[in-house]
Amino acid sequence: AQSVTQPDIHITVSEGASLELRCNYSYGATPYLFWYVQSPGQGLQLLLKYFSGDTLVQGIKGFEAEFKRSQSSFNLRKPSVHWSDAAEYFCAVGDNYGQNFVFGPGTRLSVLP
């Protein structure tokens, strides 16, 4: 069965600092990988996704993520964080058999002025 771990429950960074949110997955084949962001009281918005091809994917709001098969990771990065990036971030894995879609527990990001 697929599983997703996000080791960091809560991260605090200063505005303008770089950011990396960790995501590790367990899946037997090549997974579909996603990052979503959720502002308080809102639905989830897709930031980026990886299905195949280039392992470095670009998303919205200046985010990028890198798929590393050898480490079973799909970490999210941003070079300079803005105060509006404070939110909850979820990593997710889907399969290409159309059967399952699993979310990680989420990482809450706080941004200091």
Add this chain to the structure above:
Amino acid sequence: DGGITQSPKYLFRKEGQNVTLSCEQNLNHDAMYWYRQDPGQGLRLIYYSQIVNDFQKGDIAEGYSVSREKKESFPLTVTSAQKNPTAFYLCASSIAGGETQYFGPGTRLLVL
């Protein structure tokens, strides 16, 4: 505009009452999902449907029921058997299972 709508934004339930949360999508997606989110926690899958007139239980289906009579609609009923219904409920849809899911704005259910 294409998207997913959920209504109402807030819903109050009295003890012993069944309530129904609405989810509608005009994205022509085959698959639809219901998730429950509790404060500070991730998403837990309640039910999902990959095609009209068919649906499967997720991880926490007890106390909930769904129907999928139309492609664009996937209502969730929280029954009186659900003893702790206070949560944020999110509906999502995708072209097919395992593909990118798109989310509605959510419904917050509170118990009076």
